[in-house]
Amino acid sequence: MTFARNSYRTVVVGSGIVGLFTAYHLARGGGGPVLVVDRGFLSSGSSGRNGGGVRQQWETRGTVRLARESVQAYRRFGREFGFNIWFRQSGYLFLAENEAELARLKSVHELVVSEGLPSRVLDADGVAQFVDGIAPGAAVGGTYLASDGTLYPFPAIWGVYEAARSLGVEVQHGVEAMGVEVRNGRVAGLLTSSGPVATGTVVNAAGGWSGDFSRRAGLDVPNVATRHEILATESTKPFLDPMVVRVSDGLYFSQSMRGEIIGGVALPHRPGTARGQGSSPAFLASMAWALVGLLPRLGALEVLRAWSGFYDDTPDGFPVIGEDPRLPGFVHGNGFGGHGFMLAPATSRRIALAALGQPTDLDPTQFSPARFLAPSPPATQERLQLG
Amino acid sequence: MAEPDRRFSFRGRSRSAHAGETLLAALALDRLPLLHRSIQYHRPQAPFCGIGHCTGCLVRVNGRPNVRACRYEPAAGDVVTAENAWPSPNWDLLATIGFLTPGGVDSLHGLRRPAFATRMYQRMVRRLAGTGAPPTEAGARALSAPALERSADVVVIGAGAAGRAVTAELAQRGVRPIVLERALRPTTLADAELLPATTAVFLPPPTETGGRRFTLLGFREPAQGVRVEARSVVVAAGGYDTSLLFGGNDRPGVLSADAALSLASSSRRPPFQRAVVVGGGPRAARVIETCGDSVEAVVAPGEIRPEVVRTANEHGVPLYPRSLLVRTRGRRRVRSVRLRARGSGVATTLDCDAVVLAHRRIPHAQLFFQAGAAMEWRAGIAAYGPAVRPNGATSVPGLYAIGLAAGNTPAEQAQRAARVAEAVLEDKGPVGPPPSGSAEQAPSELLGYYRELLRLPGHERWVACPCVDVLVSEVEKAVRAGYRGIEVIKRYSSLGTGICQGRYCLPDALLLLSLLEDRPPEKVGYITQRPPVVPTPLAALASLPTPTALEVEP
Numbered sequence: 008m009t010f011a012r013n014s015y016r017t018v019v020v021g022s023g024i025v026g027l028f029t030a031y032h033l034a035r036g037g038g039g040p041v042l043v044v045d046r047g048f049l050s051s052g053s054s055g056r057n058g059g060g061v062r063q064q065w066e067t068r069g070t071v072r073l074a075r076e077s078v079q080a081y082r083r084f085g086r087e088f089g090f091n092i093w094f095r096q097s098g099y100l101f102l103a104e105n106e107a108e109l110a111r112l113k114s115v116h117e118l119v120v121s122e123g124l125p126s127r128v129l130d131a132d133g134v135a136q137f138v139d140g141i142a143p144g145a146a147v148g149g150t151y152l153a154s155d156g157t158l159y160p161f162p163a164i165w166g167v168y169e170a171a172r173s174l175g176v177e178v179q180h181g182v183e184a185m186g187v188e189v190r191n192g193r194v195a196g197l198l199t200s201s202g203p204v205a206t207g208t209v210v211n212a213a214g215g216w217s218g219d220f221s222r223r224a225g226l227d228v229p230n231v232a233t234r235h236e237i238l239a240t241e242s243t244k245p246f247l248d249p250m251v252v253r254v255s256d257g258l259y260f261s262q263s264m265r266g267e268i269i270g271g272v273a274l275p276h277r278p279g280t281a282r283g284q285g286s287s288p289a290f291l292a293s294m295a296w297a298l299v300g301l302l303p304r305l306g307a308l309e310v311l312r313a314w315s316g317f318y319d320d321t322p323d324g325f326p327v328i329g330e331d332p333r334l335p336g337f338v339h340g341n342g343f344g345g346h347g348f349m350l351a352p353a354t355s356r357r358i359a360l361a362a363l364g365q366p367t368d369l370d371p372t373q374f375s376p377a378r379f380l381a382p383s384p385p386a387t388q389e390r391l392q393l394g
Numbered sequence: 395m396a397e398p399d400r401r402f403s404f405r406g407r408s409r410s411a412h413a414g415e416t417l418l419a420a421l422a423l424d425r426l427p428l429l430h431r432s433i434q435y436h437r438p439q440a441p442f443c444g445i446g447h448c449t450g451c452l453v454r455v456n457g458r459p460n461v462r463a464c465r466y467e468p469a470a471g472d473v474v475t476a477e478n479a480w481p482s483p484n485w486d487l488l489a490t491i492g493f494l495t496p497g498g499v500d501s502l503h504g505l506r507r508p509a510f511a512t513r514m515y516q517r518m519v520r521r522l523a524g525t526g527a528p529p530t531e532a533g534a535r536a537l538s539a540p541a542l543e544r545s546a547d548v549v550v551i552g553a554g555a556a557g558r559a560v561t562a563e564l565a566q567r568g569v570r571p572i573v574l575e576r577a578l579r580p581t582t583l584a585d586a587e588l589l590p591a592t593t594a595v596f597l598p599p600p601t602e603t604g605g606r607r608f609t610l611l612g613f614r615e616p617a618q619g620v621r622v623e624a625r626s627v628v629v630a631a632g633g634y635d636t637s638l639l640f641g642g643n644d645r646p647g648v649l650s651a652d653a654a655l656s657l658a659s660s661s662r663r664p665p666f667q668r669a670v671v672v673g674g675g676p677r678a679a680r681v682i683e684t685c686g687d688s689v690e691a692v693v694a695p696g697e698i699r700p701e702v703v704r705t706a707n708e709h710g711v712p713l714y715p716r717s718l719l720v721r722t723r724g725r726r727r728v729r730s731v732r733l734r735a736r737g738s739g740v741a742t743t744l745d746c747d748a749v750v751l752a753h754r755r756i757p758h759a760q761l762f763f764q765a766g767a768a769m770e771w772r773a774g775i776a777a778y779g780p781a782v783r784p785n786g787a788t789s790v791p792g793l794y795a796i797g798l799a800a801g802n803t804p805a806e807q808a809q810r811a812a813r814v815a816e817a818v819l820e821d822k823g824p825v826g827p828p829p830s831g832s833a834e835q836a837p838s839e840l841l842g843y844y845r846e847l848l849r850l851p852g853h854e855r856w857v858a859c860p861c862v863d864v865l866v867s868e869v870e871k872a873v874r875a876g877y878r879g880i881e882v883i884k885r886y887s888s889l890g891t892g893i894c895q896g897r898y899c900l901p902d903a904l905l906l907l908s909l910l911e912d913r914p915p916e917k918v919g920y921i922t923q924r925p926p927v928v929p930t931p932l933a934a935l936a937s938l939p940t941p942t943a944l945e946v947e948p
Contacts, residue, residue, distance in 0.1 A: 311926075
């Protein structure tokens with residue numbers, strides 16, 4: 008018998024940062040006993056594969072607020088969870104290559120400022136002060152928010168994992184969720200590769216695999232997994248403070264606490280076709296080309312390794328949080344579009360509330376699974392799906 | 395030999411090198427130079443691997459950080475400085491970090507409170523992290539070169555004995571392959587287009603369509619991007635002498651047999667006078683043959699094979715079979731090693747100025763893994779290699795192995811070359827998965843060796859990963875905290891995430907974890923071999939064709 012019990016009040020599918028945080032909040036909020044299942048090993052999915060960026064500059068008020076709350080949570084993380092996640096608030100710098108991009112960044116800036124976050128608009132000289140050695144003419148300007156930052160994802164996973172387990176959450180790795188058992192129109196159990204377990208509530212926090220799992224549960228969802236690649240260089244002494252993000256091509260990079268340059272660039276993806284988490288020659292070439300073009304001194308740095316992970320994309324770019332109206336007991340906590348780590352602390356609390364059947368303060372037109380069932384799709388979209 | 399004529403400055407002093415001599419050979423006049431300090435605890439480091447993977451010979455050259463002295467031929471006027479040491483690699487005040495934190499710095503749990511101090515900690519830690527100073531723009535611009543693009547029916551990776559044998563057989567059948575060779579100055583090769591100083595770094599799985607189905611990325615020193623398309627790839631990349639766990643296993647003077655052999659042939663003098671050779675097999679015999687007068691003793695974890703006994707006797711070298719190598723001693727350099735006889739427990743101290751590790755040679759298997767080849771556990775060397783048919787075919791159509799990668803002995807590989815060449819020309823592709831050869835092999839004695847060794851007090855302070863300064867205690871702590879498997883332990887402890895990408899620490903980590911987790915080493919897991927298999931300059935990758943011309947999916 009793989010599982011410690013026959014029956015759980017809640018089963019969370021996915022042991023990434025969102026799944027673990029949700030399980031932690033469930034255990035604290037009386038949602039136990041909680042079981043977490045994951046098809047891989049701890050940190051094998053996107054939570055162990057992201058660049059560690061945490062930002063609050065977004066195009067909608069709802070996302071800015073979730074991000075701001077998450078930043079506060081990550082500031083407290085070391086004290087609450089006993090792990091040092093090296094959260095370093097040294098800013099996110101968005102770069103515009105032309106006036107149209109700068110105008111778009113300025114509208115983000117106005118929204119962010121109206122939420123009480125002191126973002127700044129920079130001209131080309133202002134940008135150069137943050138990026139020592141930037142190629143002349145590489146940016147006409149940009150925006151900068153000092154309280155954005157980067158963290159080291161692994162200790163955050165260990166911290167929440169250990170905290171959840173110490174609250175009695177059972178975490179099983181190498182167990183794949185195959186579907187749900189439905190009785191009287193609602194969730195009655197989870198079918199796994201290690202056999203069935205009885206539960207009234209299943210939380211789909213499977214990240215890049217969440218669309219697959221929802222469909223296995225018979226739910227038609229628009230989630231699409233897209234593979235994004237990333238690389239890390241050898242380490243040097245610090246010379247770059249902020250996370251730098253370029254609007255035009257999605258280039259992003261920062262210098263980690265260990266001194267490595269870590270980053271990626273958007274490529275034309277063929278969604279849903281690739282299930283490997285490998286790398287491509289195209290990425291290595293285009294990322295190197297983009298980095299060296301922007302910051303020529305990086306040409307003399309060596310790439311140590313490249314890898315990839317999945318963005319769990321939704322049509323409007325917003326996550327999906329809440330119970331699926333078509334299947335009571337099936338709760339979504341997915342669709343983060345590559346930003347699950349940065350939004351996890353704030354969203355997981357609300358996913359847990361939804362799993363407990365309690366109301367949340369989230370705008371249903373922006374975040375609920377029901378929004379995709381409406382006859383006309385919602386008008387707002389998050390297009391700042393970068394970095 | 396002519397007088398050295400390439401004058402360069404090393405830490406402010408004028409030095410010189412012959413044309414064609416590496417920086418390391420020019421600096422290793424009669425002993426290994428101290429060039430570097432370890433990344434976290436600033437332990438002194440000298441060259442260990444000698445083949446361009448470890449951190450032991452990293453220096454800064456003309457504004458470029460982390461240049462491997464063993465892979466760089468100095469030019470007149472070069473400015474070479476030390477990194478990660480203040481004021482110098484000989485005397486480094488930052489070594490106090492190691493003295494102040496004898497149990498290791500716990501970066502996971504430590505330094506997280508009080509809140510007001512964390513910013514200060516972070517600033518301090520960030521300044522201490524990283525090896526060299528960042529590159530200068532001039533240093534980077536000097537590296538830019540147009541990419542080298544080639545296409546051929548057959549690419550051979552490696553121009554050692556196995557690569558040459560298969561190249562000759564291909565030539566007899568009218569095929570002229572492109573041969574990539576990592577050595578800076580390989581012997582010429584008549585039957586092929588030889589790309590010297592060129593390292594293959596990324597071999598993605600082949601495209602399903604035939605034709606030139608492989609796209610191989612590499613670079614030529616110092617930073618020229620190389621892209622080769624091919625129908626078939628024969629990997630003859632050989633192997634390397636790997637590391638061993640013991641106290642002070644990265645103390646300057648501890649070096650691999652690869653390094654000892656290459657320095658003994660390329661330096662003006664051998665870089666040691668009294669070496670203790672570790673190993674009881676053919677590799678140890680070769681070190682004694684090459685460096686005979688400079689060998690003090692032979693120490694083997696297990697039995698010593700008759701040919702080694704013979705060679706050692708010819709050179710009057712004493713033998714210590716079935717001995718635990720406990721630790722090295724010496725301030726900044728190896729002065730002695732401490733042994734303990736297995737069984738009797740009798741301890742011996744041998745004075746020496748070097749420890750040459752020749753006990754275990756394992757294949758460079760990274761390219762096979764990347765290409766998606768089925769891997770098998772080779773119990774005799776306790777390491778993974780590709781599963782290979784007698785004709786060299788792997789499970790990947792068009793990908794072949796010969797030499798150590800295929801588990802061939804030197805005698806076998808000469809015979810195999812013709813069969814491999816024929817298989818490449820037939821290009822039938824594999825028929826089912828290759829048979830596993832591991833059942834025939836006796837399991838490595840190293841596991842039993844480590845079981846005894848890791849009972850010794852103080853082992854928890856040994857260095858499990860010299861590139862990142864991960865101690866054995868940190869691995870043990872992770873296992874005690876409930877984390878299991880090499881992939882998770884790697885992420886928990888940072889072991890294997892440094893410049894050698896785990897090439898030297900992971901083979902031992904598998905054995906260590908096997909003992910800690912109480913399951914066979916092959917069940918502990920296999921580390922995903924991420925590209926590039928060797929650190930590759932961004933300048934080289936940036937010169938490759940831009941994305942529009944390339945397939946996006948791997």
